[in-house]
Amino acid sequence: MEDYQIVDLYWARNETAITESEKKYGKMLTSLSYSLLSSREDAEECVNDTYLDAWNAMPTARPMYLGAFLSKITRRISVDRWRHDHREKRGGLENLTEELTECIPDVDTPAREYERGLLTRELNAFLQELSGEKRAIFLRRYFYSQPLATIAHELNVSEAKVKVVLHRLREQLQQRLEVSGLL
Amino acid sequence: MNVSKQKKAAFLLDEIGNVNDVYVQEALQYRNTAPATRRILTAIACSLLVAVIGLGVAGQLDAFFPDPEIPNENPSTYVSLDEFLCTERETFNCITLSVSGVNYFENAHLILQYEGDDTLYQSRALTDKEVGMLRSMIGNGSAVGSDSPTLACRVWLIMGDGSVISPYLSLTPGNVGSAVLFDYEAELLPSENMISYISDILNS
Numbered sequence: 401m402e403d404y405q406i407v408d409l410y411w412a413r414n415e416t417a418i419t420e421s422e423k424k425y426g427k428m429l430t431s432l433s434y435s436l437l438s439s440r441e442d443a444e445e446c447v448n449d450t451y452l453d454a455w456n457a458m459p460t461a462r463p464m465y466l467g468a469f470l471s472k473i474t475r476r477i478s479v480d481r482w483r484h485d486h487r488e489k490r491g492g493l494e495n496l497t498e499e500l501t502e503c504i505p506d507v508d509t510p511a512r513e514y515e516r517g518l519l520t521r522e523l524n525a526f527l528q529e530l531s532g533e534k535r536a537i538f539l540r541r542y543f544y545s546q547p548l549a550t551i552a553h554e555l556n557v558s559e560a561k562v563k564v565v566l567h568r569l570r571e572q573l574q575q576r577l578e579v580s581g582l583l
Numbered sequence: 584m585n586v587s588k589q590k591k592a593a594f595l596l597d598e599i600g601n602v603n604d605v606y607v608q609e610a611l612q613y614r615n616t617a618p619a620t621r622r623i624l625t626a627i628a629c630s631l632l633v634a635v636i637g638l639g640v641a642g643q644l645d646a647f648f649p650d651p652e653i654p655n656e657n658p659s660t661y662v663s664l665d666e667f668l669c670t671e672r673e674t675f676n677c678i679t680l681s682v683s684g685v686n687y688f689e690n691a692h693l694i695l696q697y698e699g700d701d702t703l704y705q706s707r708a709l710t711d712k713e714v715g716m717l718r719s720m721i722g723n724g725s726a727v728g729s730d731s732p733t734l735a736c737r738v739w740l741i742m743g744d745g746s747v748i749s750p751y752l753s754l755t756p757g758n759v760g761s762a763v764l765f766d767y768e769a770e771l772l773p774s775e776n777m778i779s780y781i782s783d784i785l786n787s
Contacts, residue, residue, distance in 0.1 A: 411711060523601075536609070
C-alpha cells in the first residue's frame, strides 16, 4: 500500500491504518528503537507508542513520507525513554553523542540560547549539499542509529569507507557550525 | 569529556531528528547503482534489443504516422498543461491571492501563477482525494528535451504540511520546497491524465 493510502486510512479513522503501518514500517521502526535502547521489550513499547502518537497526529497532519514521519516519532520516543531511564550501560545513544562531540567547535563562545529552528535549517542545508550516498551514510548513522557494519552492507561499500566518510562529514559539519556560531 | 560539549552534542543529536522528511525517507531507500561494467553491458544489451525490434517493424512505420497534409478535424485534448491553463483561464473556479495570502500548513491547494502576474496567484483548494490523486500522478510525465519549455503559467501543489511540489518536476529531494513557491525550470511534461484531472478540478 502506498503511503498516501495509509495516511488516508488514518484520516478516515480506520484502524487498518495501524496494521498497514506495522506491515510496511514495523520492522524498520523496531530496528531503529532497538539500536538506541538495546532492549527488545523497550523497543516494542516505543514502536507501539509511535502508532498511538501517529493516530493522534492524523488528522491534522498529512505527511507525504509516512516512513520518515513515523521514524521521527519513534526516534524521539526512544531518545526520551533512554534519557528518562538514565541508563548507565554504554549504549547506542551514548556512542552517537560521543561521536557528535567532534562536530562541536572547540572555540569558547559566549553563552547563547539554542535556536532550534536555525540549527535544523543549517542541518538541512548541510545535508542538501551532500551526495545521495554521503547523506544516506550520515542519516543512517545519526538518525537511524545503524551500526557501521549494517550501513556498509546495505550500501554495498566497505566499513572502512563508512568510517572515513563519517569522519569527514563530522569535520565538515563542525566547520559549518563554527562559522554559523550556532553551537 | 567536557560536559558542556556533551550537552551540545546531545542537542545536535536531537535536532538531527528534525531534518527534512525527504532526506530521512531517501536515506533508508538509497541503494548504490550497479557497478560500471554491469551498467555498460546492460546498456549495450538494451540497445541491441531496441535495434532488432526497430528493424522488425520498420516496414510498418507508415501506418503510425498520418499524412501531415490532412488536419486533425477533432482535436479533443490540449497539447500541454501550459496551453490548457492559458486557454481556459477564464473558466476556472479559483480565488486570487497575494503571496502573503498563501497558507502552506492548513489545506492542500493547487496554485497557478501566470506570466506577468508577479505578485498574484490563482488558488484552488483541494480535497484529500484530489491531492492524493495528483500526488500519485506527479513524476509520471515525459522528460523534456534539451531545452526546457518556457512556461506561461507556473503550477505548484501545496500539500498542506508545508511541502510544495510541482507537476513539472520529478519528486527528488531537491525538487520539494518548504513553505515557499519556488522558481523552477520544467523537467517533465505532465501526462494527459494529469491535464485531464487538473481540468476537472479547475472547472468544478
